[in-house]
Amino acid sequence: MPYDYKPFPYIAPPGLTGPEPRHAVAIIGAGPIGLALAIDLATKGVSNVVLDDNNVVSVGSRAICWAKRTLEIFDRLGVGERMLAKGVTWQVGRLFYGADEVYAFDLLPEDGHKYPAFINLQQYYVEEYLIDRARDFPDLIDLRFKNAVTDHQDRGDHVALMVETPDGSYQLEAQYCVACDGAGSPTRKRMGLAFEGQTFDEHFLIADVEMDDSPFGTDTPERWFWFEPPFHNGQSALLHRQPDNIYRIDLQLGPETDPKSEATEEKVIPRIRAMVGDRPFRLDWMSVYKFRCAKLDQFVHGRMIFAGDSAHVVSPFGARGGNGGIQDVDNLGWKLARVVQGQSDASLLDSYDQERRHCCDENILNSSRATNFMTPKSPIEALFRQEVLRLAHDMPFARRLINSGRLSMPGSLAGLPLQTANTAPIRPGTAIMDAPLANHVWLLDAVQGRFVLTGFGNVALPDIDGIDRIGIEQAAQNYPVYDAIDNLALDRYGADIAYLFRPDGHVAAAFFDPTPQAVAKAYARACGKIDGDV
Structure with a gap:
C-alpha cells in the first residue's frame, strides 16, 4: 500500500493504578469527528480525553471528499492548509449517460x-x-489508544465510563461524554437508542485503484459520474482522483449481490479493467456495502452527546457524511466549552441537538433523493430518469432534475431560536461567506472561533463585553480594520451594516x-438566553 500504517503507542493510563481526577470531557472515538472535537475544545482551553479501541488510522481511503465549508473549519483547527497542500483540488463535475457526456458543472465559478x-x-x-495537531496540546488533550x-x-x-486496556480495566469520570464512535456506535447500541430511517437494497462496490496513467484523459481532476455506462451495463459508476495516484471507483452492483463473493480480486479486477481499459493499475483497497439514511431522534441524552456517524x-x-460530522463539531465545540466553563447554562446544548438535527434532516433528504434517482424502484421512476437524462443534453431545465448526489453544502440555521431575525443581505443563520482582505488576510480567519461583531462600511460598532470587533472598509478605529480586496466583502455582505458572527462562523x-x-440582546440570545435577557 502507498500509505504507511504506523501504529500509535499504547501508554498505560493512570486509572489502572489509582483514581483519576474527573475530566471535563471524554470523547469516544479517535476518527476525524472525535479528533476534531478534541482540538476544538483544546483551542478554547477545555481539557479532554480521547478513548479509542484501536491504535492505527482507518484502513482504506473511506471518506475522501471534503467540502469548502469543512475545509474552513479544519483551517480554524489548524490542519486546513496541510490538507489543501496534500489533497487533490477539484470543482468541475461531469455527468454521462451511456458513453455521452450530458453536461458539466462548476461548483465554485467565482474567485475570492x-x-x-x-x-x-x-x-x-x-x-x-x-x-x-492534537499533540500540540499535551496539557489539554489526552490521546489514549487501545x-x-x-x-x-x-x-x-x-458520566462514569468503564474502559478496557491491554493491561486491564479501569473507571474514568467526565463532566460530559461525546460518542464519536461511528455508524455502528457501541455507545448508541448500549443505550438501546432507536436509529431509524431508510435502508437501501442496492449494493455498491467501492475500490481504491493506483494508476500512474489518468483515466480522465486530462491532468485536471474532476468528478465523473455515469448513468448506465457501457463498461458497467445498466448500473451507475463514479470516478474520483485522490493523492498518490489513487483513484476512487464506485460501481453499483444491484440488490441481489452477494457481498462476500463480490469483494474478491477475481470479481473486482475484471470490473475495473472494463472501466479503465488496458492501462496498468493496482488494487489498493475495496469494500462492498449497502447504506442507510438514518438518525437518532435526539443527539443529546443528559450528559451523553452524539456526533458524526454515531x-x-x-x-x-454527495459527500454529506464526513462533512456533516465536522459541522456537528463546529456547532458543538463552542457550546460545550461555554457550558463546561460556566459561561452558559447547560440548556445551550439543546440548541446543538436542534440545529444539527435540522441540518441532518436536510442531508438525509438530499441523500435519499439522490439514491432514489440512481436506483429507480418502479418502471415509472425508470422512465422518468431515462427521459430526464435524454433531455438534459440540450435542455438546461432537465439538468436540475438529475441527481447523482447533491454535493455537501453548509447547513442553514435561519429561523432557529439562537438567531435574531433580520432582512439583511446575508440572513442570520447563514454560514460565513469568505472574502479576501488586505495584507493576505481572509474574512474567515478574522471572525471564526469566537463572537465577532463585524462592521462593513460606515457603521459604528459598540464595545460589548464578550464580543470582539473588526471593521471592513472603515476609517481607523480602536479595533482592527481591514481593506476589502476588489470590494468583494461589501459586495457579498452589503455596505453600512454590521453582522454578529458566532464562533462557528454562522451569522447570529x-x-x-x-x-x-x-x-447585547442578540449576543445573549446566541448564547442560549432565548428571551434575550442580557
Missing part, C-alpha cells in the same frame, strides 16, 4: 475564497494530520443600527 469547492484526501491522512469503552453510566452530574448516517453520494444577527442594547 481561501478554499476551493472540494478537495479529495483519504481519511487516513486526515486522521494523521489531526493526531499531529482504550475501549465497554460501559458507561450517566450519574446526573457526571448520530446520523447518509449514503456516500445583523444590524443596520447596531446599538449597544440591540447587540
Whole structure:
C-alpha cells in the first residue's frame, strides 16, 4: 500500500493504578469527528480525553471528499492548509449517460475564497494530520489508544465510563461524554437508542485503484459520474482522483449481490479493467456495502452527546457524511466549552441537538433523493430518469432534475431560536461567506472561533463585553480594520451594516443600527438566553 500504517503507542493510563481526577470531557472515538472535537475544545482551553479501541488510522481511503465549508473549519483547527497542500483540488463535475457526456458543472465559478469547492484526501491522512495537531496540546488533550469503552453510566452530574486496556480495566469520570464512535456506535447500541430511517437494497462496490496513467484523459481532476455506462451495463459508476495516484471507483452492483463473493480480486479486477481499459493499475483497497439514511431522534441524552456517524448516517453520494460530522463539531465545540466553563447554562446544548438535527434532516433528504434517482424502484421512476437524462443534453431545465448526489453544502440555521431575525443581505443563520482582505488576510480567519461583531462600511460598532470587533472598509478605529480586496466583502455582505458572527462562523444577527442594547440582546440570545435577557 502507498500509505504507511504506523501504529500509535499504547501508554498505560493512570486509572489502572489509582483514581483519576474527573475530566471535563471524554470523547469516544479517535476518527476525524472525535479528533476534531478534541482540538476544538483544546483551542478554547477545555481539557479532554480521547478513548479509542484501536491504535492505527482507518484502513482504506473511506471518506475522501471534503467540502469548502469543512475545509474552513479544519483551517480554524489548524490542519486546513496541510490538507489543501496534500489533497487533490477539484470543482468541475461531469455527468454521462451511456458513453455521452450530458453536461458539466462548476461548483465554485467565482474567485475570492481561501478554499476551493472540494478537495479529495483519504481519511487516513486526515486522521494523521489531526493526531499531529492534537499533540500540540499535551496539557489539554489526552490521546489514549487501545482504550475501549465497554460501559458507561450517566450519574446526573457526571458520566462514569468503564474502559478496557491491554493491561486491564479501569473507571474514568467526565463532566460530559461525546460518542464519536461511528455508524455502528457501541455507545448508541448500549443505550438501546432507536436509529431509524431508510435502508437501501442496492449494493455498491467501492475500490481504491493506483494508476500512474489518468483515466480522465486530462491532468485536471474532476468528478465523473455515469448513468448506465457501457463498461458497467445498466448500473451507475463514479470516478474520483485522490493523492498518490489513487483513484476512487464506485460501481453499483444491484440488490441481489452477494457481498462476500463480490469483494474478491477475481470479481473486482475484471470490473475495473472494463472501466479503465488496458492501462496498468493496482488494487489498493475495496469494500462492498449497502447504506442507510438514518438518525437518532435526539443527539443529546443528559450528559451523553452524539456526533458524526454515531448520530446520523447518509449514503456516500454527495459527500454529506464526513462533512456533516465536522459541522456537528463546529456547532458543538463552542457550546460545550461555554457550558463546561460556566459561561452558559447547560440548556445551550439543546440548541446543538436542534440545529444539527435540522441540518441532518436536510442531508438525509438530499441523500435519499439522490439514491432514489440512481436506483429507480418502479418502471415509472425508470422512465422518468431515462427521459430526464435524454433531455438534459440540450435542455438546461432537465439538468436540475438529475441527481447523482447533491454535493455537501453548509447547513442553514435561519429561523432557529439562537438567531435574531433580520432582512439583511446575508440572513442570520447563514454560514460565513469568505472574502479576501488586505495584507493576505481572509474574512474567515478574522471572525471564526469566537463572537465577532463585524462592521462593513460606515457603521459604528459598540464595545460589548464578550464580543470582539473588526471593521471592513472603515476609517481607523480602536479595533482592527481591514481593506476589502476588489470590494468583494461589501459586495457579498452589503455596505453600512454590521453582522454578529458566532464562533462557528454562522451569522447570529445583523444590524443596520447596531446599538449597544440591540447587540447585547442578540449576543445573549446566541448564547442560549432565548428571551434575550442580557
